Amino acid sequence: MGLISSPSVDESHYHTHKIFLFANYILLGTASSCIFLTLSLRLIPSVCGFLLILLHATTIAAAISGCTAASCGKNRWYAAHMVATVLTAIFQGSVSVLIFTNTANFLGSLRSYVREDDAAVILKLCGGLCVAIFCLEWVVLVLGFFLKYFGYVDGGDSNMKRTGKVQSEENLKEWPLSFQV
Template identity: 90%
Template structure:
């Protein structure tokens, strides 16, 4: 049995593409919400606050590069998206663990001007969004892998060559032209 072009495969590819874009849009929303929560703590003077905002901005950039990679299909956008998403996922997970395990110490390092009880609540909300971002980024990575796989199977690998034929017919006759007749099948 070979790979046969059917509407279900194309429909599955379309659903994966839509789910990938939708997940990236959710990532954009959650990362921008984290930025606004972080800014509500008035963290601009601290270095940790700036790095936290920079992490969320990098998450937004990774989601935008993911949308670009899905729309243009070039390998450099795909590579940039994968690297940025993996790095931000690791850092988002680390920050969320740090927020939930050492809220008071983390808040002290941020030098917030907000009352401690309110700041701890805002920081835990931001930590919850960091957990959501962490999970969404791994979903995005899996969907990006499937989109790249579908592109490879369909022959749109960006190198100009066709990766696999959809007809299911084995195309190996030109490879066996110099072989003796007893070996050729």
């Protein structure tokens, strides 16, 4: 899952693969930093605070599935990574807008035990990290798409590779006469 090159990575796409892994590692760091900033607000009893922590944990899970997808190259890991990353990017962007536009209202719904001015600063730091996570997730999505596309073009995905012929002569002989055109 680390920076060790897998045999499925072509030499021409080596740098894209490394940038993809590096961006996922940065995403792991920023999401865990967001969790620690959120925990410093001491808001565990509130439902909104729990959902905020759950969002950052989902971001971490999406980044881990991205590292796994880049290492093993399986289709299901790419699909799980893409779905989780798109969803967390949408929610991270929404939370960051909510934090910066309605800081006082959002802080009131979190029911934090920290003083209001200190909590507003911590929340805005968390909002800044949410913006960084939002941007990084879209970079990771684009790089993941390119890696999947390169794998498709290079022929690494034999199930999805199309030849242009509808069917070969050998396969046509196996079909019943009514289905042959």
